[in-house]
Amino acid sequence: MEVVHTHCCGLDIHKKSIAACIIVPGTKGNSRKEIRTFGTMTNDIVKLSEWLSACVVTHVAMESTGEYWKPIFNILENNFQLLLVNPQHIKTVPGRKTDVRDCEWIADLLRHGLLRASFVPDRDQRELRDLTRYRTSLIEERSAEVNRLQKTLEGANIRLSSVASDVMGASGRQMLAALLEGKADPKEMAELAKGSMRGKIPQLEKALEGQFRPHQRFLVAQQLAHIDYLDELIAQLNEEVAKRVRPFEEVIQRLDGIPGVGRIVAEVIVAEIGLDMSRFPTANHLASWAGMSPGNNESAGKRKSGRTRKGNSALRQALVQAAHAAGHKRDSHLAAQYRRLASRRGKKRAAVAVGHSILVIAYHIIKEGSEYQDLGGNYYDLRDKETIKLRLIRRLEGMGLKVSVEPAKEAA
Numbered sequence: 492m493e494v495v496h497t498h499c500c501g502l503d504i505h506k507k508s509i510a511a512c513i514i515v516p517g518t519k520g521n522s523r524k525e526i527r528t529f530g531t532m533t534n535d536i537v538k539l540s541e542w543l544s545a546c547v548v549t550h551v552a553m554e555s556t557g558e559y560w561k562p563i564f565n566i567l568e569n570n571f572q573l574l575l576v577n578p579q580h581i582k583t584v585p586g587r588k589t590d591v592r593d594c595e596w597i598a599d600l601l602r603h604g605l606l607r608a609s610f611v612p613d614r615d616q617r618e619l620r621d622l623t624r625y626r627t628s629l630i631e632e633r634s635a636e637v638n639r640l641q642k643t644l645e646g647a648n649i650r651l652s653s654v655a656s657d658v659m660g661a662s663g664r665q666m667l668a669a670l671l672e673g674k675a676d677p678k679e680m681a682e683l684a685k686g687s688m689r690g691k692i693p694q695l696e697k698a699l700e701g702q703f704r705p706h707q708r709f710l711v712a713q714q715l716a717h718i719d720y721l722d723e724l725i726a727q728l729n730e731e732v733a734k735r736v737r738p739f740e741e742v743i744q745r746l747d748g749i750p751g752v753g754r755i756v757a758e759v760i761v762a763e764i765g766l767d768m769s770r771f772p773t774a775n776h777l778a779s780w781a782g783m784s785p786g787n788n789e790s791a792g793k794r795k796s797g798r799t800r801k802g803n804s805a806l807r808q809a810l811v812q813a814a815h816a817a818g819h820k821r822d823s824h825l826a827a828q829y830r831r832l833a834s835r836r837g838k839k840r841a842a843v844a845v846g847h848s849i850l851v852i853a854y855h856i857i858k859e860g861s862e863y864q865d866l867g868g869n870y871y872d873l874r875d876k877e878t879i880k881l882r883l884i885r886r887l888e889g890m891g892l893k894v895s896v897e898p899a900k901e902a903a
Contacts, residue, residue, distance in 0.1 A: 624805050
């Protein structure tokens with residue numbers, strides 16, 4: 492088999508150890524193979540780098556579970572050509588698996604050019620990813636804490652969430668503060684409503700009448716404090732992310748123009764895929780990498796489950812969230828697509844399909860520097876005009892009606 496890389500190394504990375512195998516030319520024209528094991532502390536990784544440099548290794552392939560590859564990648568990326576490979580792509584012979592055999596197998600595959608590298612962005616983008624992903628985790632934690640707060644209120648028969656769409660809004664916070672101060676008069680608390688909530692004062696009076704016990708007062712106070720703390724952390728992260736994406740502000744503004752895509756989702760898209768679209772030959776390649784395309788599973792000429800692959804879970808989550816938001820927009824092509832698919836395939840599949848469309852749009856906006864142009868909410872009606880007309884005629888005729896259709900006269 493043809494040798495592609497003459498000086499290479501395979502790394503099998505774990506939490507506490509790194510198994511390394513180098514394959515380099517020997518003294519008599521044969522290849523020389525050497526295997527060593529290193530720790531995962533910084534000093535151990537530096538020793539690994541020095542050993543690879545002494546052996547004149549040029550290409551390094553690594554396979555890792557979880558996040559253990561990151562510190563090794565950060566230290567080695569400036570001196571070697573690195574390939575992070577998917578463990579599913581390099582499965583060895585069952586029953587003969589050890590760490591030593593794994594690193595030896597990786598090195599052998601790398602030597603013959605049989606490994607496909609996973610996409611690893613540059614360090615600045617990786618740092619931006621860490622920030623946006625942590626912010627997403629905090630936003631999810633805040634939502635969970637708000638749900639816990641509502642359960643506590645429900646236990647006291649305080650039905651504020653049945654009247655107010657946002658318990659944590661300005662009106663809701665003032666009512667909760669009054670509740671914590673021991674004000675038991677529902678009418679007095681209902682008068683704290685602001686804006687459009689003042690039209691619901693009679694309903695609020697009924698919703699705020701409950702049995703608020705001391706332990707529930709303690710729980711609500713703790714939950715509100717936790718929510719405020721999370722709000723502060725999220726605000727700090729928003730500020731830090733805004734500083735780092737300032738050079739890409741123009742791109743983010745264009746992405747923000749896509750229905751359903753707010754600034755946070757636009758920042759996630761930039762953090763996850765970057766601005767260099769040359770690494771993705773087409774928009775479909777990007778959608779497949781993100782896990783927003785149907786899977787290929789065919790055997791004996793039969794199509795089996797088209798379940799989407801895992802892909803990039805952070806990007807996928809943001810796109811599905813944007814798709815659900817786009818489905819509620821009026822007079823939008825994406826909203827029309829969402830409703831069209833949701834009626835036949837369900838809301839979840841519709842969200843994945845619309846998320847795929849959003850990602851394809853983002854690909855072209857980033858690559859071509861173009862602005863988003865909406866096709867309109869009646870796009871599918873105009874595209875399938877004749878089909879829709881025939882379907883409606885058949886439905887009316889099925890009801891025993893005689894139908895004749897003629898074009899409307901244009902206004903003079």
